Amino acid sequence: MLRLDTRFLPDFPQAFKEHGPLLLQAREALLAKRKDPQSMLGWMDLPEDTETLRRIRRYREANPWVEDFVLLGIGGSALGPKALESAFNESGVRFHYVDHVEPEPVLRLLRGLDPRKTLVNAVSKSGATAETLAALLVFLNWLRENLGEDWRRHLVLTTDPRRGALRALAEKEGLEAFSIPDNVGGRFSVLSPVGLLPLAFAGMDLEALLMGARKANELALAPLEENLPLKTALLQHLHRHLPITVFMVYSERLKYLPAWFVQLHDESLGKRDGEGNRVGTTAVPALGPQDQHAQVQLFREGPLDKLIVLVVPERATEDLLLPQVEGLEGEAGYLFGKGLFQLLKAEAEATYQALAEAGQRVYTLYLSEVSPYAVGWLLQHLMWQTAFLGELWGVNAFDQPGVELVKRLTLTFLERPGYEF
Numbered sequence: 001m002l003r004l005d006t007r008f009l010p011d012f013p014q015a016f017k018e019h020g021p022l023l024l025q026a027r028e029a030l031l032a033k034r035k036d037p038q039s040m041l042g043w044m045d046l047p048e049d050t051e052t053l054r055r056i057r058r059y060r061e062a063n064p065w066v067e068d069f070v071l072l073g074i075g076g077s078a079l080g081p082k083a084l085e086s087a088f089n090e091s092g093v094r095f096h097y098v099d100h101v102e103p104e105p106v107l108r109l110l111r112g113l114d115p116r117k118t119l120v121n122a123v124s125k126s127g128a129t130a131e132t133l134a135a136l137l138v139f140l141n142w143l144r145e146n147l148g149e150d151w152r153r154h155l156v157l158t159t160d161p162r163r164g165a166l167r168a169l170a171e172k173e174g175l176e177a178f179s180i181p182d183n184v185g186g187r188f189s190v191l192s193p194v195g196l197l198p199l200a201f202a203g204m205d206l207e208a209l210l211m212g213a214r215k216a217n218e219l220a221l222a223p224l225e226e227n228l229p230l231k232t233a234l235l236q237h238l239h240r241h242l243p244i245t246v247f248m249v250y251s252e253r254l255k256y257l258p259a260w261f262v263q264l265h266d267e268s269l270g271k272r273d274g275e276g277n278r279v280g281t282t283a284v285p286a287l288g289p290q291d292q293h294a295q296v297q298l299f300r301e302g303p304l305d306k307l308i309v310l311v312v313p314e315r316a317t318e319d320l321l322l323p324q325v326e327g328l329e330g331e332a333g334y335l336f337g338k339g340l341f342q343l344l345k346a347e348a349e350a351t352y353q354a355l356a357e358a359g360q361r362v363y364t365l366y367l368s369e370v371s372p373y374a375v376g377w378l379l380q381h382l383m384w385q386t387a388f389l390g391e392l393w394g395v396n397a398f399d400q401p402g403v404e405l406v407k408r409l410t411l412t413f414l415e416r417p418g419y420e421f
């Protein structure tokens with residue numbers, strides 16, 4: 001369950017009423033694009049795709065030998081699975097993410113892995129991302145050298161249904177491969193095999209994850225009053241003059257969720273609108289309570305240039321009572337007998353109030369608990385929010401023309417004769 005709290009933004013209910021027509025128009029414009037196969041709105045349908053889920057389950061069951069799962073992918077091909085796996089890994093399978101090109105950690109990883117117990121999953125929608133291709137070269141070679149003909153069983157690809165280097169490799173070598181639907185872009189792909197395959201190996205309850213996402217879909221299509229994604233989209237829209245939107249999550253298990261949100265928000269919305277104006281707000285990741293001891297000083301007394309979103313669980317799956325320890329009554333007595341989760345909730349509430357009191361604009365999204373259902377709901381909710389904002393800000397939320405130059409320049413530098421920095 002996901003619940004919005006805007007108690008420190010008293011004008012919001014009125015603003016929501018006034019902006020009703022604008023919001024409905026934005027939703028209509030977005031949904032009208034669904035008919036267009038180029039629209040990249042396939043993420044809306046992923047929670048219904050039970051056939052893919054069945055295939056993934058069968059694959060997982062056929063490979064019980066996996067002890068280490070190495071995911072080669074970057075951006076939208078890594079951030080979602082990482083955010084969910086680190087929260088919900090129940091299986092004991094160890095996960096490793098190669099979403100970088102720093103040699104030392106790759107070498108350290110290779111030296112510590114047993115190839116016979118390792119499954120490598122290369123993930124790339126385009127099949128053309130330099131970091132992922134570089135990692136694939138290394139791991140493919142490593143599997144071949146160590147496993148001989150058996151290497152094929154240890155490599156699974158997640159990529160475009162037809163195009164790109166990964167698809168070509170899968171066909172040439174007869175490798176197991178899962179498809180990211182044509183009309184699903186990287187940062188909207190967490191509920192496709194990009195996320196579902198690794199999460200099946202993590203032992204996560206995928207039915208519940210998708211059920212939560214279906215709930216977000218239901219609300220996005222619901223009448224205005226119940227429409228949670230239109231509400232939070234409007235909160236972001238009303239504060240678009242503030243350059244920063246902080247996404248602060250009060251959950252250690254969800255510590256990688258802010259990074260997923262940052263890509264979703266920044267890469268979708270930071271671009272030129274139809275008139276050439278630069279639009280977008282900068283999402284800043286934060287974690288509670290750790291960042292109370294780092295960023296909150298700035299949030300309290302620094303510039304009032306932020307919209308701050310807190311994501312707070314309402315219940316613990318299991319609390320841990322703090323024992324009374326003799327000799328520590330003076331300093332820690334106020335904690336005796338309290339739950340660790342009680343402390344977490346008190347800290348989140350204290351931050352909420354202190355930020356509002358400082359004049360920062362702040363609202364909270366309460367998660368009933370850190371469960372696959374609630375988090376599935378939250379992820380899909382945030383995708384709807386982003387898509388609605390794309391309409392409100394007049395930008396295409398599903399492309400990323402701005403990142404291309406870096407890719408092209410990287411290739412130019414590598415191909416330059418005598419290249420060395």
Ligand SMILES: O=P(O)(O)OC[C@H]1O[C@H](O)[C@H](O)[C@@H](O)[C@@H]1O
Binds near residue numbers: 123267
């Ligand atoms: O999945 P891939 O095609 O390898 O893309 C991985 C990432 O790289 C690109 O640079 C895009 O900007 C991201 O949106 C994408 O998630």
